[in-house]
Amino acid sequence: MTLVAQRNGSTATAADLAPLAFAGFAHFTAMQVRDGKVRGLDLHLDRLRRASMEMFGVALTDAQVRACLRAAIPALSADLSLTAMVYSPAGEFVVAGPEVTPEVLVRTGEPSSGPRGPLRLAVFEHERVLAHIKHVGEVAKTYWLRQAVAQGFDDAAFMDRAGRLGEASIWNLAFWDGEGVIWPEADVLQGTTMSIVQRQLAAMGVPQRSAIVTRDDVAAMSGAVVMNSWTPGIAVTQIGSVALPDAPAFVGQLHEAYAREPLVSP
Numbered sequence: 001m002t003l004v005a006q007r008n009g010s011t012a013t014a015a016d017l018a019p020l021a022f023a024g025f026a027h028f029t030a031m032q033v034r035d036g037k038v039r040g041l042d043l044h045l046d047r048l049r050r051a052s053m054e055m056f057g058v059a060l061t062d063a064q065v066r067a068c069l070r071a072a073i074p075a076l077s078a079d080l081s082l083t084a085m086v087y088s089p090a091g092e093f094v095v096a097g098p099e100v101t102p103e104v105l106v107r108t109g110e111p112s113s114g115p116r117g118p119l120r121l122a123v124f125e126h127e128r129v130l131a132h133i134k135h136v137g138e139v140a141k142t143y144w145l146r147q148a149v150a151q152g153f154d155d156a157a158f159m160d161r162a163g164r165l166g167e168a169s170i171w172n173l174a175f176w177d178g179e180g181v182i183w184p185e186a187d188v189l190q191g192t193t194m195s196i197v198q199r200q201l202a203a204m205g206v207p208q209r210s211a212i213v214t215r216d217d218v219a220a221m222s223g224a225v226v227m228n229s230w231t232p233g234i235a236v237t238q239i240g241s242v243a244l245p246d247a248p249a250f251v252g253q254l255h256e257a258y259a260r261e262p263l264v265s266p
Contacts (some may be wrong), residue, residue, distance in 0.1 A: 002071050002088055003080075003108050003109055004070055004074070004106070005105070005106070005107045005108075005170065006105070006106045007067045007073050007104070007105055008068060008103055008104055009067055009072075009106075010056065010071070011102075012105065012170070013123050017114070017215030019255050020087065020105065023087060023091070023092055023136070023137075023192060024092060024136055024137030025051070025055070025087070025088070025135075025137075026085050026086060026087035026088075026135065027048070027051040027085070027086055027133055027134055027135045028083055028134055028135075028136060029048055029083070029085075029134065029192065030081070030228075031044055031083075031228040032081060032082075032111060032113075032229060032230065033073055033079060033081070033108075033144070034079050035078070035229075035263065036073050037261065037264055037265050037266075038069075038082075038264055038266060039258070039261040039262035039264070040193070040195065040196045040261060041264045041266060042147035042264075043192040043196065044084075045062045045064045045066070045196050046128045048060075048084065049062070051134065051135070052086055054133065055088075055133070055135075056088050056096070056098070056100070057097065057098040057133065058098035058099075058100070059102065060086070060100065063255050064104075065084065066266045069082065069266035070085060070113055070265075070266045071161050072106040072108055073108075079111040080108045080109065080111050081111055082106065082108050083108075083109075085101070085105045085107075085136065086104055086105075086140055087103060087105065088102055089101075089103050092219060095188075095243065104112070112230045113231050114230030116157055116234075117235050117236060118234065118237040119154040119155055119226060119234055119235070119239065120152075120153045120154050120155075120236070120237060120238035121153060121155050121157040121159070121168055121236055121239050121240070122143045122147070122155075122156050122240065123146035123153065123154040123157050123159060123215060123239060123240040124148075124152050124156075124159070125158075125160070126144060126156075126158045126159075127161065127187065127204070128140070128158070128187075130165075131167075131187040132189060132190065133189070136187055139183060139221055140257065141156075141170060142169070144169060145154040148169075150216035153238075156168060156169045157173065157239055159214075159215065160186055162189065163214045163216065164184065164185065164186040165186065165218070165239070166184050167184070167186070167187045167189065168190040171227060171228045172191040172193070172194040172226065172227050173236075174190070174197075174224070174225050174226075174227065174254070175224045176222045176224070177220075178225035179207055179232065180206065180207030180208050180214060181209075181250075181254075182206035182208075182210075182221070183198075183208065183209070183212045184211070184212070184213045185212045186212075190229065191227065191229070192229065193228060193229055193232050196232070196257075196258055197232050197233075197254055197257045197265060199261075200257035200258065200260045200261055201257045202251075203255075204256075204260070206255060206257070215239070215240055215242065218239050218240070219242050221244060222245060222250070223234040223235070223244060223250040223251075224247070225251055226238065231255075231257055232255050233251045233254035
């Protein structure tokens, strides 16, 4: 497979990439491409549009973004990972107005379905800046991941100053209470996979709700998972000091919901 890095739909040169080497004012979306198609394309486009308006005051059209995605997918049958980053050519530490058109850097890689799991998560108090935007330069996520592994865990879960569990390092969290899906109520990034699963679970008639989840609440749960663009669910069998059941039926239900989402050509 030929993997690519493209700027605005054309092969990126060293000169294109050099200004981005240390850039931290940008946002992105990540997706899995299967047979040249994507699940939840509308969610990815909406994410990029909203984040661009908030960060830059202007956004590319969906048609422009889709053209960049198509240019990076080498064949209709391609399976790959794809990341689309939107940034301002004005650079960091500059207050550019809406007259400066954002640009798109697309990178592809090998397809992924994430780690096999189950995972054990250490808990750290951490609140991401602008948690609702999928932005770059988040050193803390890797820092706390490393701290978790040093403590014998697989990854890190984050708790805010009010004691609410919200998300994990690069994952959304979801719980099963024996009757329905619980989405932790906190300042988190609304993941595209999370949104896909939510709308398909609703179509399936599966109960789901948002609720505050603290470390004290975890012991009463019947299962937990993490999810991101790689996968709609990997079992979590420990959060902090609390063990959780593997809950294969819960994990399977999330995978079924995700599989119901149609694949769409960019």
